[in-house]
Amino acid sequence: METILEVKDLCKTYIVNKHQNNVLRNVDFSIAEGEMVAVMGPSGSGKSTLLYTVSGMDRMTAGTVAFCGRDISKLGEDELAKLRLDDMGFIFQQMYMLKNLTVLDNVILPACKSDKTKETRAEITRRGRELMKKLGIEDTADNDINEVSGGQLQRACICRSMINDPKMIFADEPTGALNRTSSEEVMEELAKLNDSGTTIMLVTHDAKVAAKCTRVLFIVDGNIKGEYNINKADTLRDRERGLNNWLMEMGW
Numbered sequence: 001m002e003t004i005l006e007v008k009d010l011c012k013t014y015i016v017n018k019h020q021n022n023v024l025r026n027v028d029f030s031i032a033e034g035e036m037v038a039v040m041g042p043s044g045s046g047k048s049t050l051l052y053t054v055s056g057m058d059r060m061t062a063g064t065v066a067f068c069g070r071d072i073s074k075l076g077e078d079e080l081a082k083l084r085l086d087d088m089g090f091i092f093q094q095m096y097m098l099k100n101l102t103v104l105d106n107v108i109l110p111a112c113k114s115d116k117t118k119e120t121r122a123e124i125t126r127r128g129r130e131l132m133k134k135l136g137i138e139d140t141a142d143n144d145i146n147e148v149s150g151g152q153l154q155r156a157c158i159c160r161s162m163i164n165d166p167k168m169i170f171a172d173e174p175t176g177a178l179n180r181t182s183s184e185e186v187m188e189e190l191a192k193l194n195d196s197g198t199t200i201m202l203v204t205h206d207a208k209v210a211a212k213c214t215r216v217l218f219i220v221d222g223n224i225k226g227e228y229n230i231n232k233a234d235t236l237r238d239r240e241r242g243l244n245n246w247l248m249e250m251g252w
Contacts, residue, residue, distance in 0.1 A: 001032040003066075004168055004199050005054060010063035012046075012053050012222075023049045025222040026063070031168075031201060036194040038210035039203045040247070041219035047203045048172050050219065054201075055088055055170045056080045068167055086116045089161030091202075093173035095153045097145045103152075104128055104141035107159045114164050124163075131159040135189050151182030158189055162198075169193070171202035175209055187212050207247060211239040218250045226250055 012024035023046045031037050039047050052058040054065050056072045065072050068087065072080060084090070097106040108128040112121065119127075132138045135155045140148045148156070154174065161169050174190065175183035183206070191212050194200050202213070210216050216228040228246045230239050 001034055003030050004033045004068055005031040005201070006064075006066040007054055008064045010050075010053065010065060011061045012049055012058070013061040023222050024053065024060075027219075027222070027224055029217060029224055029227070031199060033199055034194070034197055035215060036191070036200040036213040037202070038213040038216045039201070039219060040205065040207075040210055040216055040252075042252075043205075045219045046222040047219055051170055051172050051201065051203050055090070056084055057090075085110060085114050086164055087167045089164070089166035089169040091154070091157050091161050091169065091171040091174045093176035095150070095157050095177070097153070097157070099145060101145075102141065103137070103143050103145060103148060103156050104132065106145065107132060107156055108163055110160060111163045116164055128159065128163060131162055132156065135159055149182070150178050151185055154178060154182070154186050155189060158186070158193070162193070166198075168199040168201065171200065173203055173205070175204070175206065183209070207244050208240060211236060211243050216243060216246075218247070218252075220251070 007027055007029050010024055010027040011022065014021045014023060027050065039050060041047050049058065053060050060073055067083070072083070075083065101109070104125070108124050111119070111124045111127070129138060129141060132141055135158060137152050137155050140152050140156070145153060171190070175186050178186060187209055190200060204210050211230065214230055214232060216230065217224050218226045228243060230243065
């Protein structure tokens with residue numbers, strides 16, 4: 001499979017009160033097209049920083065990150081913004097949406113801001129409704145965002161992340177603010193996206209979530225200490241059991 005993300009010697013350092021805080025230290029890994037990779041680790045280990053840095057939301061201190069063959073460290077702010085808009089999708093724990101827009105208008109907003117295609121507003125709206133229908137939330141399209149449940153809103157965020165047909169989705173604790181039922185529903189939708197070929201990298205603290213991925217990276221103190229390959233042909237219970245045993249071996 002073609003490599004979509006290749007990270008080499010990645011470092012991220014913050015200066016706080018004149019003290020150097022090395023959050024990421026010489027991180028190396030790659031993600032192939034079609035993978036669904038979870039990043040796990042203790043609180044403060046650098047999970048979210050890793051996600052933000054490799055997706056260009058935060059600048060790296062040193063190293064290289066190649067996204068579809070392009071070294072993002074060499075891109076200017078405008079080029080990075082365009083790359084994120086056109087070729088990446090983002091899902092966060094906090095479901096950031098504009099309160100003055102309907103659910104559907106929030107979903108299609110990235111496509112309206114992109115010049116990736118020459119679609120009309122009507123064509124974009126039709127695609128947005130089709131995505132919402134696939135995720136079972138088409139009846140919320142004209143609602144305000146405070147009129148839907150957290151699970152529905154997160155599924156709308158998945159639709160928004162897909163509206164520009166991204167090469168890869170980055171998700172930071174996408175189920176962290178949801179109850180168990182909504183969490184399972186959202187992960188089921190992400191798993192379906194992955195089964196259809198969408199590459200996904202997500203940060204999670206939940207082994208039940210990570211067990212639905214194809215691979216898990218375990219990060220401690222800014223270093224990747226190990227990785228675990230998951231056989232999706234196994235039952236979910238067996239995947240969870242095997243992952244939990246490995247996490248205990250890693251000191252989880």
